[in-house]
Amino acid sequence: MASSEEDGGSNSSVEEKENSKKKRLGALATAWIIFYNITMTAGWLVLAIAMVRFYMQKGTHKGLYRSIQKTLKFFQTFAVLEVVHCMVGIVRTSVLVTGVQVCSRTFMVWFITHSIKQIQNEESVVLYLVVWTVTEITRYSFYTFNLLNHLPYFIKWARYNLFIVLYPVGVAGELLTIYAALPFVKKTGMFSVRLPNKYNVSFDYYYFLIIIMLSYIPLFPQLYFHMLRQRRRVLYGEVIVEKDD
């Protein structure tokens, strides 16, 4: 009897330790995600200010990408952590949806705009940059204020309404930029592997980009409808049953 009481006692102390460990990890994860969201809000705000200043000083969009590229690359690449957050369960959202979003953006920055200098002054680059910036300032400030339990309604409203217009406009900017890149990719044969070679493989970046552009047709509606469902859930309290991925 005494021993079972002791067992009970030791069991409950193990449980208590487990619970306090979970609480500590939970607090640490919350602290990290708040820090992450504040950093990202600040980063995209810095980008917004830099873009406005550039345009006011120069009166043209030419050279804008060059002037903000370092900050853009840093913060967009840092966003890869968002996929990690979903994977480890710090953030309750779909790895697949977040993965497609983050990969396509990071790809746009590094493998299109950074790699093909001739297109950096295209209007479409400014289009997607402006749209991304507005979206991200809204999105990360939404997460931050939400986590701090002080969410102003206009930020919540902006988070779940602006995307209705901004998402298609941003995608148009991205597609037009890839389209503008195609002739340069074809001419230079960049990132392509031609036969014959010792591995007997070939890869044509030009056709790869065409496939990427075509993949927007099935993928973008999925992201867009996902956001429309989130909107109904958050703004109108609809219960949404999402399929697991």
Ligand SMILES: CCCCCCCCCCCCC/C=C/C(=O)SCCNC(=O)CCNC(=O)[C@H](O)C(C)(C)COP(=O)(O)OP(=O)(O)OC[C@H]1O[C@@H](n2cnc3c(N)ncnc32)[C@H](O)[C@@H]1OP(=O)(O)O
């Ligand atoms: C190799 C190359 C591959 C290329 C592939 C090509 C195909 C590409 C097809 C389409 C490409 C699209 C490209 C993108 C363009 C643009 O962005 S244009 C600009 C406009 N963009 C937008 O408006 C973006 C909208 N998208 C998003 O907001 C996200 O990226 C998302 C992943 C789609 C959002 O989904 P989700 O996270 O599920 O929605 P939320 O409502 O925001 O969050 C759900 C819950 O998760 C919590 N959460 C998420 N992130 C955080 C965080 N950082 N911090 C804290 N909490 C977070 C959030 O609070 C929600 O929690 P609950 O309310 O408790 O559920």
